[in-house]
Amino acid sequence: MYALIDCNNFYASCERIFNPHLERKPIVVLSNNDGCVVARSNEAKALGIPAGIAAFKIRHLIESGEVYAYSSNYSLYGDISRRVMETITRFSPEIEVYSIDEAFLKLSGFEHLDLTEYGRAMRATVKKWVGMPISVGIGETKTIAKIAQRIAKKSTKANGVLNLAGSPYLEYALALTGVGDIWGVGRSYAGFLKKNGVETALDLRNAETGWVKKHMGIVGVRIVEELRGVSCLTLETCPSPKKGITVSRSFGKLVDSFDGMQEAVATYATRAGEKLRRERLAAGALMIFVMTNRFRDEPQYSNSTALELPVPTACTPELIQYALICLDRIYRKGYRFYKAGIILDSLVPWGRIQTDLFDTRNRDRDKRLMSALDEVNARHGAGALTFAVTGIQRPWKTKFNHRSPRCTTRWEELAEVKV
């Protein structure tokens, strides 16, 4: 028995917590660089603002004050997420934090309770303690819980909680769910299924297993089984170690010089190193990619190149060194670059690094240097100590022109109450 807890319009709802006058107002939250819309409040959806639309296309609505727009405030969203997760943990010891705004709870052993009421209690508690509206879906498999949650969120009758476990409405709910709205069925499979007359979750549940296996592989078979009430997807309570780390960002201003690209790539490599060390991992391989802006009518170029490291490392100067070797291989003069990124690969835990007999680096010293660096930056703020090659002015830096205060993670940005 599973419950899926999903925060409603998560980013938009986060903005409301410390800004109550936004209640019932249309809000959008913008992507990095304030580029496009990544979250919308119900009121913004009602205005017909589509998901993912470029921000400049709704600029008139923002400037006229009809729609409130915010830059992404990941410090705030991450912290609110943590609080939501902490709160719902009280309702079951077995939790899988699935994404920043979603979690599965295992409710096996709770069947003696009225689970709908239990869901309502979760909803009320999270709203009261954290200020976040959530929807709760309950079902005998994760896939059914997802379907329940989706209906719970939309239906006024359900009022945020729907329990489909052993429910006489299960078939009805499946018939109501379009095949593209099933967890694991994306645009491509949805198109294929519809072309073959499989329109709803109920149709897919009744489809022939062999046919599904042939066209959607083992992943498809699992979805069908889950719809039939056979649990194939288990609760992943402890996250498995990361397999790769990516840091990539489009620039606030196009970059047309090698120096500028060096700064950006070195900056992203620095950030990737921080992520790596937080997870106590080392990277065995690294890839750099660069690209121009495909939306612009000007010469286009994009390329990438990878490098295997002699010994897996989490040392920022070493990562920067290899990153810049890669950049040198793919940089071309005469283009205006729009985006660059680094991907760290072949990650291994620190305890399992394969060393090299002929290695000349003093890796003990590297490690001490990195922990000193991380400690200084933790104490005096991110970026207190940086590498010169990452630049000073950084004109290409990502834009966040409408960021709300980081109320819960920065002393200087605490919310103020005016009396």
Place this chain on the structure above:
DNA sequence: TCTGGGGTCCTAGGACCC
């Protein structure tokens, strides 16, 4: 003027092994 970022899993095919 202006169009996001970061992941996972599966599969087919190639290279290689005995």
Place this chain on the structure above:
DNA sequence: TCTGGGGTCCTAGGACCC
């Protein structure tokens, strides 16, 4: 005309997720 059988590992690309 005719050319075995059974495996593993790796990678790129596709599909999906939030």
